[in-house]
Amino acid sequence: MKAKRQVSSREDHSLKHRLSELSELPKDVVLGIPMLTMVGQMELNIENYRGIIEYTDCLIRIHTKDGQIRICGKNLKVDYYTNDEMKVTGHIISIEYVSLSVPD
Secondary structure, eight states: OOOOOOOOHHHHHHHHHHHHHHSSSOHHHHHOOOEEEEETTTEEEEESOOEEEEEOSSEEEEEOSSEEEEEEEEEEEEEEEOSSEEEEEEEEEEEEEEESSOOO
16 A cells, blocks of 8 residues: 655645646635735725734734735724725835745
8 A cells, every 4th residue: 555645835835826827716716815905005905814913003913824914004994804805994104924934
């Protein structure tokens, strides 16, 4: 009997990345990565997040599959959130993506 080969997370990520390129599905759907849509400096829509880590009027930290999204600004407010998406408003000064892993 042959032993099953373990698939590393790096190989799994690479396979999913190749599948997303070959299929006609959007990468955010196949890979489960966050998608950010910004309207000026006053509105940010985030899809595919996992949770809110920290929430103040000047910093919002969002947990994602691969790390964190840090939103810095003034008068920040989460207007609404669902299991899939959220809308942040206020004066957005910066958005930082802090990754847990380094891609190939």
